[in-house]
Amino acid sequence: MYVIKHTFTFTRIIYPFQPVLISLLQKIFNTLINSFIENKVGLAENFLNTNLAGHLKDNLTKLYTSGLLRNAGIGNNKLAVQNKLVRGDKIYWLDRMHNNPYENIFFDLMDLFVAHLNSTCYTGITGYEFHYTLYEAGSFYKQHIDQFKNNDSRQYSIIMYLNENWQAKDGGELRIQHQDHTQLIAPTNGKMVFFKSSLLPHEVLVTHVPRMSITGWLKRD
Numbered sequence: 774m775y776v777i778k779h780t781f782t783f784t785r786i787i788y789p790f791q792p793v794l795i796s797l798l799q800k801i802f803n804t805l806i807n808s809f810i811e812n813k814v815g816l817a818e819n820f821l822n823t824n825l826a827g828h829l830k831d832n833l834t835k836l837y838t839s840g841l842l843r844n845a846g847i848g849n850n851k852l853a854v855q856n857k858l859v860r861g862d863k864i865y866w867l868d869r870m871h872n873n874p875y876e877n878i879f880f881d882l883m884d885l886f887v888a889h890l891n892s893t894c895y896t897g898i899t900g901y902e903f904h905y906t907l908y909e910a911g912s913f914y915k916q917h918i919d920q921f922k923n924n925d926s927r928q929y930s931i932i933m934y935l936n937e938n939w940q941a942k943d944g945g946e947l948r949i950q951h952q953d954h955t956q957l958i959a960p961t962n963g964k965m966v967f968f969k970s971s972l973l974p975h976e977v978l979v980t981h982v983p984r985m986s987i988t989g990w991l992k993r994d
Contacts, residue, residue: 798882802889805967814949814956815967821879821933826963828875830935833905833985836865842907861912862977864904867987879903879987887991896993898928903989908945914977916950919970919990927970927990934960935985945980949973960984 801817809815821829836842842863867876887898908914919930932947939945939961947958947966950973958966968975970990977984 795885798885799889802886803893805886805965806890806894809967812956813951813968813973814958815965816958817965817967818961819963820965821882821935821963823963825875825878825882826933826935827937829879829905829987830937830985832873832875833865833907833935836905837863837907841865842905845906858915859917860914862906862908862914864906864988866902866904867989883989890991896928896991898991898993900992900994901989902992903931903987906986906988908977908980908984910981910983911979913979916948916974916976918972918974925971926992926994928993929991930966930968930970931989931991932966933987934962934964935987936960937962943980943982943984944978945982945984946978947975948978949975960986 801820805815805817805820807815808817842865845860845862845864867879869877869880883901883903887901890896891898920927936943936945939959941959945960947960949956949958949968958964
């Protein structure tokens with residue numbers, strides 16, 4: 774997990790985001806937060822721009838073809854088990870130490886979002902963790918909640934999709950179970966989904982084509 778050791782502001786940034794872009798990002802962040810407040814699920818189209826999403830997808834594809842993705846488990850590190858009847862995705866953990874320029878831009882973007890979230894909503898997020906996720910055709914993830922029973926550090930779940938030209942027939946939608954209705958979210962390219970890790974049961978429906986994303990959690994320890 775990355776621990777946020779200092780407060781990022783919109784005038785002190787690792788990656789040289791330009792002021793106009795920063796203003797645009799703030800609008801996207803506010804769209805995400807406002808939709809979360811209204812519906813318990815934040816949604817922002819094009820949270821990742823087409824260029825960055827494309828490079829991240831290329832990274833994920835290269836890792837997959839090189840055999841570097843691993844079958845995901847159920848539970849945390851101490852209790853994780855693999856069960857393809859429940860979960861069929863493959864993952865690869867992201868790390869700044871990999872020194873991939875596009876992944877580092879992604880991390881800089883997340884630092885900005887966490888700074889905005891903490892300053893506007895007083896969430897007290899202190900760290901995060903993210904991994905690439907790939908569902909091969911025919912795979913899925915049964916309904917679950919992201920926060921572990923023996924560890925409540927995960928506060929918010931985040932998914933950012935890397936699926937160009939996704940169509941309804943491709944499947945792989947995210948289905949979120951609210952108290953009084955079900956929400957179906959298409960995994961379209963660049964979209965970000967944001968919700969409380971302890972609150973909403975959700976699942977990934979069977980995908981008929983490879984389905985790619987970055988999945989992660991904002992944490993408070």
